[in-house]
Amino acid sequence: MKKLKPFIPLITIVSIFLALLFFGAYIMSPGAFANLQEYAFKDVTSPDIIDKITDLKKNNPQYIVWSKDENGNIFNPDGKREPIRNFYTYYFLLPFEDRTVIVKIYIDGSEADKSRILLGGYTFAEDIYRGWGDPRYEKEERKVTKVLEKEVLDNLGFNYRKLWF
Numbered sequence: 001m002k003k004l005k006p007f008i009p010l011i012t013i014v015s016i017f018l019a020l021l022f023f024g025a026y027i028m029s030p031g032a033f034a035n036l037q038e039y040a041f042k043d044v045t046s047p048d049i050i051d052k053i054t055d056l057k058k059n060n061p062q063y064i065v066w067s068k069d070e071n072g073n074i075f076n077p078d079g080k081r082e083p084i085r086n087f088y089t090y091y092f093l094l095p096f097e098d099r100t101v102i103v104k105i106y107i108d109g110s111e112a113d114k115s116r117i118l119l120g121g122y123t124f125a126e127d128i129y130r131g132w133g134d135p136r137y138e139k140e141e142r143k144v145t146k147v148l149e150k151e152v153l154d155n156l157g158f159n160y161r162k163l164w165f
Helices: 005-030 046-059 135-151
Strands: 035-041 089-094 099-109 114-124
Touching: 005 046, 035 135, 046 099, 046 114, 099 135, 114 135
Parallel strands: none
Antiparallel strands: 035 114, 089 099, 099 114
16 A cells, blocks of 8 residues: 555546546537437538528518627627537527517537537526426427427528437
8 A cells, every 4th residue: 555655646636637538528529418409401511501590580580689788788699609619609589379489599510511500498588598408398399499490490491400309
């Protein structure tokens, strides 16, 4: 045991380093977004999708979500780049049954020859934000997904494939 005592600090440091390394790899992997509904677009770049979404919102201003900053200034939060990878965030105000729903999507532009749209979550004006994949809201999520597909994804003009849900 005396021979191992000098190595205990080194073993501790190496263990912490490996734990941080694995955690970092997990955060950057697709599995970090395991609960998100995902759509794949082959041979379509993220700028192409962003252009189509911009056109769709110009032609359907009722889809635009407005927000206020800390000074009370009104702005559109679309397009803000997420700190992880090369993600762009877009929000849609969509009709849902007898009310409206705000849906948050991410556009993953990390690969040159294909893109993904991930559904991040949704909320109703009078309710809390719901992240995707909460089993308590599974039935409601399916309905929101159908609305987003019909109102937005089907109108982008690209073929897509649902990868989960």
